[in-house]
Amino acid sequence: MLNSLDATLRFQEQALKVHSQRQQLIASNIANADTPNYKAADINFADALRDAQSGVKKTVVLQTSAPGHIASAHGNNVAQVVYSTASQPAADGNTVEMDAERARFADNAVRYETAFRFLNQQIKGLLSAIQG
Amino acid sequence: MSLTNILNISASALAAQSQRLNTVASNLANAESTAGADGQAYRARQVIFTAVPQTESPGSASVKVSQVVEDQSPARRVYEPNHPAADEEGYVSMSNVNVVEEMVNMISASRSYQSNVEVMNTAKNLMLKLLTLGT
Numbered sequence: 001m002l003n004s005l006d007a008t009l010r011f012q013e014q015a016l017k018v019h020s021q022r023q024q025l026i027a028s029n030i031a032n033a034d035t036p037n038y039k040a041a042d043i044n045f046a047d048a049l050r051d052a053q054s055g056v057k058k059t060v061v062l063q064t065s066a067p068g069h070i071a072s073a074h075g076n077n078v079a080q081v082v083y084s085t086a087s088q089p090a091a092d093g094n095t096v097e098m099d100a101e102r103a104r105f106a107d108n109a110v111r112y113e114t115a116f117r118f119l120n121q122q123i124k125g126l127l128s129a130i131q132g
Numbered sequence: 133m134s135l136t137n138i139l140n141i142s143a144s145a146l147a148a149q150s151q152r153l154n155t156v157a158s159n160l161a162n163a164e165s166t167a168g169a170d171g172q173a174y175r176a177r178q179v180i181f182t183a184v185p186q187t188e189s190p191g192s193a194s195v196k197v198s199q200v201v202e203d204q205s206p207a208r209r210v211y212e213p214n215h216p217a218a219d220e221e222g223y224v225s226m227s228n229v230n231v232v233e234e235m236v237n238m239i240s241a242s243r244s245y246q247s248n249v250e251v252m253n254t255a256k257n258l259m260l261k262l263l264t265l266g267t
Contacts, residue, residue: 020134021189023258027138027251028192031145033244034152035181041191081191098247109254116261123266 012119014052018045019112026105029096036092039083047080137189138255142248144194149245151197152179156238163229166217173207174227203228
């Protein structure tokens with residue numbers, strides 16, 4: 001019973017999680033808008049959500065090409081971060097485009113709230129089924 | 133939790149930008165200074181920003197001021213023979229602050245500051261919304 005409850009809510013919960021990860025990346029882009037050589041990062045929402053649903057963890061393992069190298073036992077769990085190329089690159093190597101980032105941030109906030117409302121409605125639906 | 137991390141990241145940016153604004157204020161205040169604390173002409177100071185990667189969440193980074201550097205360009209020399217700091221040729225060494233550059237820096241810093249405040253507000257609203265989940 002509890003398992004199926006969990007399964008009902010999992011999709012929106014994970015969507016919420018990926019949205020908040022993306023929100024953080026965009027916040028760090030805006031924070032580093034004046035840092036020389038900073039490259040703007042983002043995640044592909046569809047890919048990240050699909051990975052989260054299927055339980056696939058993207059791992060990055062250190063390569064060993066010489067006898068002195070140390071192999072990493074587990075590798076790090078890394079959300080697939082992509083780096084954007086600026087259409088108007090700055091002279092200091094920074095690729096953050098403030099207007100685009102601000103738009104993305106606002107857009108992602110709305111999507112976050114959408115996922116939140118879906119989740120909320122699901123909970124309300126379950127509650128009304130329980131309470132009658 | 134990612135959303136609380138946003139507050140940390142934006143707060144680091146606010147601190148860095150306000151330090152930048154601080155150096156701008158210091159440079160503009162000393163634009164006409166003939167001598168700084170060391171007896172030499174005042175040199176314009178610039179902050180250097182560096183990204184600090186967040187270990188727990190790959191890809192995102194906060195920002196810090198890694199160092200404050202002094203502008204090494206030569207002091208501005210003004211002919212003023214009656215000035216007490218004038219050398220034997222009658223020239224006074226003034227600070228090397230470029231006022232136009234500093235004004236541009238100031239506007240850029242204040243815009244970045246505003247953007248980060250907005251980011252914090254949005255993150256705060258989302259967190260407050262999240263607290264109402266299921267009610």
